[in-house]
Amino acid sequence: MPASQHHIISKLQQDILRWEGYKPPAGGKTGLGGLGRVEEAFPNGVFPAGAVHEVVCATPGEVAAAAGFVTGLLSALMQEGGACLWVGLSQTLFAPALKAFGIEPDRVIFLNLLRDKDVLWVVEEALKCKGLAAVIGEVSELDFKLSRRLQLAVEQSHVTGFVLRNATKKLGATACAARWHIRSLPSQPVAEGLPGLGPPRWQVELLKVRNGRPGSWVMEWDAGKFVTVDKPVEAEEGRQNYA
Amino acid sequence: MAIWFRHLVTDWLMLGRPQLREVPFVCVMPEHNRIVVTAASHRAEAEGIFAGMAAADAKAITTNLKVLDAIPGKEAKLLRQLGLWCIRYTPLVTVDKPDGLLLDITGCAHLWGGERGYLKEIVLKLRSRGYDTRAAIADTAGAAWAVARYGKVTPIINSGEQAGALPDLPPAALRLEPEINSRLHKLGLRTIGSFINMPQRELRRRFGELFLQRLGQALGTEDEILTPLVPPVPYTERLPCMEPVCTAAGIEIAIKKLLEQLCLRLQSEGKGARKVILKCYRVDGKLVQAGISTGRGSHSVSHLCRLFDLQIGKIETALGIELFLLEATKVEDVAVLQEKLWAGNPGLADTALAELLDRIAGKIGPERIRRYLPAEHYWPERSVRPALSLQEVPETAWRTDRPRPVRLLPRPEAIKVMSVLPDYPPNMFIYNGRRYEVARADGPERIEREWWLDKGTHRDYYAVEDTAGQRYWLFRSGHFDEAPEWFLHGFFA
Structure with missing residues (x-):
């Protein structure tokens, strides 16, 4: 294929992305800092901030890992001030821990509700509110219709939404920009031979990305930022395929 | 405007029991070793029975008199109900014990086409509900009270004309004590007109200060403070x-x-x-x-x-x-906000956020919205406190020097552990019937119980990681050599 055709195709791809609402990064600004190579998986190589992301997590441990990872993302989203809303079905999130992931826990408003229906109502209302930096909702189910409602709300307000899904039995298609799966990995000690725990390490999987390339990375949260670890990790036991 | 219910309790009884309409009946109550009539129905009154009579006398007058026990406090309750009903006509309604209501109708009558229409509306509505009602409108509460009970000419006294309407009425119309009333009668002062022009000094000496006050209140020279049934909201x-x-x-x-x-x-x-x-x-x-x-x-x-x-x-x-x-x-x-040309990210002070939270609170309940501030306690359950308002800022900094789990269980859950060495983290623990092998661990972090708040043993916390990489926050309650109990308290990210 001649070079001019390549050029035309890439231009068309850019156009389509723009029509779909993905803006190319403004001069100098490169979306979320620190996500490193994970960001290359997204269209234009930028983490889509004004969109809804879903994170699947089955066990309480995975929920904790997902909460930690999302909090790390929030720290970048909330850098310019702003507040965020954390809507959950159970009140188990421990505010002081969020500080370790770089956000001020007092800027997070927690809501603990009883029903999925209420959570989704609150998340939708909150996503329409331009004054928020991000909205996190913990639900058990999210179907296509509901996810599209959330996506439509986000397109007006450009608030970032995260939906943590507990029931992972059937995962249908959703209108979310990306589907994540975060699992804990055994940590590496700070230095060779030292006892104790190293920084938290996750297997970050992008199961689905709209207009992007899904992939899998090993990441750590170290000294207040994400670090992508190069070394492949063998521990693959107990892995479930959610794709 | 004054409303007088002539047979308040008996009307109410007749509403409940229509068969009472046909017979004269009275309500009685024991008082000072005799039974006294407290209320008489209009039929009984026609026979000459009045409240205050002994029940035996009343029975002697008519043979078919029905006698019922009075319900103490019923009048006050009925008046309150009627007063609340009257709030649709004016916001300022006062209960005038024992058998009336006083309404401040300033600025209300024109909505019903003037005072005549207003009065007619209220009286007809009350009568259609079954209450024998008389009402009067005057400049002062005292004059309206007098005309409602004793007036014979017109129920509406035009503004400033109470001095002309009062002289024909008996002195009892001034809301006087019975003792003063009978003294006036003894002196032959049978109408208000017979003493209205007497010198005040003389009247005060003979009948007391209260008498003059009542006269002044009826004529409008003295103020009368009415306590509204429902305090008006500004x-x-x-x-x-x-x-x-x-x-x-x-x-x-x-x-x-x-x-x-x-x-x-x-x-x-x-x-x-x-x-x-x-x-x-x-x-x-x-x-x-x-x-x-x-x-x-x-x-x-x-x-x-x-x-x-x-x-x-x-x-x-x-x-x-x-x-x-x-x-x-x-x-x-509220502070008047200046509109900003470049809206930044205002955070918690944002109006849109406050409005969103109001909506959520309206639908789901304000108790479900929480924001946390650090508290000066080491004990994990007490290390955060709910913020009282959206504007409250933390008094102390959030601590990051010790690992804290992202998810904290509402109450620690008991686990079974196997640990080899004392004061060492466990090698294995069983939680919810599942076995977890511990690969690495940090700790212990000893947190003493705040003895001035509650009693119990201290906790030794360990952050442990199982072979899959999942991290847990475990603690041992008490010393190792005292048959300690182990608990799981949270999950790290």
Whole structure:
């Protein structure tokens, strides 16, 4: 294929992305800092901030890992001030821990509700509110219709939404920009031979990305930022395929 | 305006038991070793039986007299009910014990086409409810009271003419004590006119200060303070309806109209409503209410309207609502915000966020919205406290020097552990029937119990990681050599 055709195709791809609402990064600004190579998986190589992301997590441990990872993302989203809303079905999130992931826990408003229906109502209302930096909702189910409602709300307000899904039995298609799966990995000690725990390490999987390339990375949260670890990790036991 | 219920209790009894209409009956109550009539029905009164008579005398007058036991406190309860009903005509209603109501109708009568129409409306409505009612309108409560009970000419005394209306009435019309009343009778002063022009000094010497005060209150030379049944709310708007409203759309329009008026007033005074109550008076005489509250003062019509939208479904209209009353029961000063050209990311001070939280609180309940601030405690359960308001800032910094789990279980869950060495983290633990092998661990972090707050043993916390990489926060309650118990308290990210 001649070079001019390549050029035309890439231009068309850019156009389509723009029509779909993905803006190319403004001069100098490169979306979320620190996500490193994970960001290359997204269209234009930028983490889509004004969109809804879903994170699947089955066990309480995975929920904790997902909460930690999302909090790390929030720290970048909330850098310019702003507040965020954390809507959950159970009140188990421990505010002081969020500080370790770089956000001020007092800027997070927690809501603990009883029903999925209420959570989704609150998340939708909150996503329409331009004054928020991000909205996190913990639900058990999210179907296509509901996810599209959330996506439509986000397109007006450009608030970032995260939906943590507990029931992972059937995962249908959703209108979310990306589907994540975060699992804990055994940590590496700070230095060779030292006892104790190293920084938290996750297997970050992008199961689905709209207009992007899904992939899998090993990441750590170290000294207040994400670090992508190069070394492949063998521990693959107990892995479930959610794709 | 004064309303007098001539047979309050007996009318009420007849409403409940229609067969009583046919016979004269009285209510009696024991008093000082004899049985006294406290209320007599109009039929009994026609026979010459009056309240205050001994029951035996009354029975002697008529043979077919029915005697019922009086219910103590019933009059006050009935008057209160009737007073609340009258609030649809004026916001200032006072109970005038034992058998009347006083209404401050300043600025209300024109809504019913003048004082005559107003009086007729109230009296006819009350009579149709079965109460034998007399009412009068005058400049002063005293004069209206007198004319309602003793007036024979007209129930409406024009403004400033009470001095002309009173002289023909008996002195009892001045709400005097029975003792003074009988003394006046003894002296041959049978009408107010016979002493109204006497020198005040003489009257005070013979009948006391209270007598002069009552006279002055009737004539309008002395003030009379009425205690309203329902304290008036300073920020109130009312909307009477020509036809009863019974649809949600109708209620919505009414709320919007009322809010527009209320917010205009609040805005001009630099105030914002924190609590607004909508009272709907239904055709069947019942009152239904819906209330909203906001996190901070607001005078935005659209915002308050959206909050009320969530409440409309809870209003039962039944046959229809004839009067809407909107009261801002709690208001506060609001700072006037200057509009910004470049809206930044205002965080918790954002108006849109405050409005969103109000909506959520209206639908789901304010107790479910929480924000946490650090508290100066090491004990994990007490290390955070809920913030009292959206504006509250932390007094101390958040601590990051110790690992804390992202998810903290509401109460620690017991686990079984196997640990090899004392004061070492466990090698294995069983939680919910599943085995977890511990690969690495950090700790212990000893947290002492705050003995001035509760009793018990200290906790030694360990952060452990199982072979899959998942991290847990475990603790041992008490010392190792005292058969300690182990608990799982949280999950790390």
